[in-house]
Amino acid sequence: MWSGPSVSLNVDVGFDPLNREPGDGLGGHFEREAGHSVTETMERTMIAVKSDGIQRGLIGQIITRFEHRGFKLIGMKMVKPTEDMAKQHYIDLKDKPFYAGLCKFTSAGPFVAMCWEGQNIVKISRDMLGETNPADSKPGTIRGDLCVQVGRNIIHGSDSLETAKKEVALWFKAEELVDWKSCAEPFLYE
Secondary structure, three states, rough: OOOOOOOOOOOOOOOOOOOOOOOOOOOOEEEEOOOOOOOOEEEEEEEEEEHHHHHHHOHHHHHHHHHHOEEEEEEEEEEEOOOOHHHHOOHHHOOOOOOHHHHHHHHHOOOOEEEEEEOHHHHHHHHHOOOOOOOOOOOOOHHHHHHHHHOOOOEEEOOOOOHHHHHHHHOOOOOOOOOOOOOOOHOOOE
């Protein structure tokens, strides 16, 4: 049992040592003024846990990986997509032979849509996910550690800033994204 002096710590969670302004409320790329005329580039991306990941109880592990990397969750909801929503989401794959099956699978169960924010998040999150085919994914990636087959690769991530902006707008209304200041930012970014 501790017998030393007591210590009081006052923490203002609204304190932002870099005095930043909020972003534009949507996905993709935006800039924030970061004190002393230093401009940093922040990005937003769409990450989704598909129904196979939800059924396997992997939502928490996936969120933890993004939080541990230092990214900020600004929107999250569980939905049951319609087949039309799935078709819109995967519209860039419409000419692929697996498109119809992918849309049917996506609309068959729950889907956890998330919007994450951070520097270079689109590229870094794609690296974190691993290859689309888990057999080609390296250990340490989400798919390399948690998946076996391409048709059940548990997670989706935007593949570009343009795609991120479209996907975030598809799954979230602007008012569903919470622009908040993390007290960890000065420990993540110069």
